[in-house]
Amino acid sequence: MSTFAKKLIAWHSVSGRSGLPWQGNRDPYAVWVSEIMLQQTQVATVLERYPRFMKRFPTVKKLAAADIDEVLAEWAGLGYYSRARNLHACAKQVMQEFSGKFPNDPILLEQLKGIGRSTAGAIAAFAFHERAPILDANVKRILARLFAVDGAIQDKVVNDRLWQLANDLLPNQPENMPVYTQALMDFGATWCTARKPVCMGVEKKCPFAKECQANLSDQVLTLPKKMIKAKSPEFDCDMLLVRSGNFVLLQKRPSKAIWGGLWSLPESGWRSKTEQACKGPPTLKELLTNTLPRENIAGLAKSIKELKQGNQIKHIFTHRRLWMQIWEGRSAKTIEFLGEDLKWVPLGQLGRYGLPQPIKILLQGLSLARGDDLKN
Numbered sequence: 001m002s003t004f005a006k007k008l009i010a011w012h013s014v015s016g017r018s019g020l021p022w023q024g025n026r027d028p029y030a031v032w033v034s035e036i037m038l039q040q041t042q043v044a045t046v047l048e049r050y051p052r053f054m055k056r057f058p059t060v061k062k063l064a065a066a067d068i069d070e071v072l073a074e075w076a077g078l079g080y081y082s083r084a085r086n087l088h089a090c091a092k093q094v095m096q097e098f099s100g101k102f103p104n105d106p107i108l109l110e111q112l113k114g115i116g117r118s119t120a121g122a123i124a125a126f127a128f129h130e131r132a133p134i135l136d137a138n139v140k141r142i143l144a145r146l147f148a149v150d151g152a153i154q155d156k157v158v159n160d161r162l163w164q165l166a167n168d169l170l171p172n173q174p175e176n177m178p179v180y181t182q183a184l185m186d187f188g189a190t191w192c193t194a195r196k197p198v199c200m201g202v203e204k205k206c207p208f209a210k211e212c213q214a215n216l217s218d219q220v221l222t223l224p225k226k227m228i229k230a231k232s233p234e235f236d237c238d239m240l241l242v243r244s245g246n247f248v249l250l251q252k253r254p255s256k257a258i259w260g261g262l263w264s265l266p267e268s269g270w271r272s273k274t275e276q277a278c279k280g281p282p283t284l285k286e287l288l289t290n291t292l293p294r295e296n297i298a299g300l301a302k303s304i305k306e307l308k309q310g311n312q313i314k315h316i317f318t319h320r321r322l323w324m325q326i327w328e329g330r331s332a333k334t335i336e337f338l339g340e341d342l343k344w345v346p347l348g349q350l351g352r353y354g355l356p357q358p359i360k361i362l363l364q365g366l367s368l369a370r371g372d373d374l375k376n
């Protein structure tokens with residue numbers, strides 16, 4: 001076994017995380033769901049949501065057979081909804097192309113929807129004891145520091161070098177792959193962290209302190225290097241919050257857009273914030289035209305007489321900021337069939353729909369539904 005792998009496994013036996021519900025599980029379905037959920041979500045949130053997801057969809061067969069709206073509703077609040085759409089699509093792929101069994105070869109795993117090279121490595125290592133490397137952001141940081149890898153980690157040459165290092169350091173014995181992979185994840189998440197690595201603390205403890213090139217050359221906090229990000233662009237849009245009796249008008253978002261496939265309030269296209277600053281408030285006709293499908297405008301315009309300017313909600317995405325101007329109105333009646341992607345939803349059934357988090361909060365805040373309507 002490489003010295004690195006040996007030391008890391010020894011470190012894990014004393015200081016690694018234990019007791020997480022997805023640890024020690026060799027079921028590739030369970031490993032896959034936990035890996036996808038952990039990608040952009042805090043461990044504390046996954047601890048709460050992972051058991052719930054597994055209870056609702058205990059097997060790949062159950063997940064593949066579920067309706068996408070059900071999956072998105074279960075995912076609501078976890079963000080990055082393409083993960084939920086990909087989970088569903090991948091489950092179908094596993095059922096159709098692999099007779100319901102995940103392949104053990106990381107190259108085949110990588111062909112599945114939503115599974116990247118590092119996730120494929122993690123599934124192969126945990127579930128099948130394959131000697132496959134992982135290289136998520138935490139591992140990139142550890143390796144960039146240990147070997148003082150210069151250059152931005154987004155750079156292809158740098159990335160290739162890190163993959164090579166990740167591969168070279170693997171333990172020789174396949175049975176050590178689960179503990180080694182878990183140790184690598186834990187070491188990056190708890191000891192070799194971005195801002196407060198243990199070697200910078202008072203105790204200066206780290207099993208690799210004597211060979212870590214970043215530590216020896218005083219570059220710990222400057223590695224890994226990243227490309228400088230441009231300032232996030234800012235947008236705004238109008239949203240209709242129209243109620244009729246006990247119903248609210250919701251629109252399904254296109255699957256490729258942000259919050260793809262979720263149900264939300266009818267919304268205008270996004271404008272760059274500077275564009276809108278020069279304009280006055282929109283008229284009722286402009287609002288309906290900009291937010292509703294063309295075939296529904298005339299019918300709804302007859303029953304929605306007025307839209308009042310409500311709150312403006314700010315939402316920060318990873319790469320952009322959005323201000324949503326809410327326009328509140330009442331409709332005299334509900335028209336039964338508006339189309340597949342636009343419908344009147346009873347307030348008591350909102351919990352069955354996957355809603356973007358700020359819209360869910362808005363509906364709760366306005367007491368449109370009883371608190372428990374949105375929780376299940």
Ligand code: SF4
Binds near residue numbers: 198
């Ligand atoms: S010495 Fe510091 S930077 Fe190097 S591996 Fe240990 S914690 Fe990370």
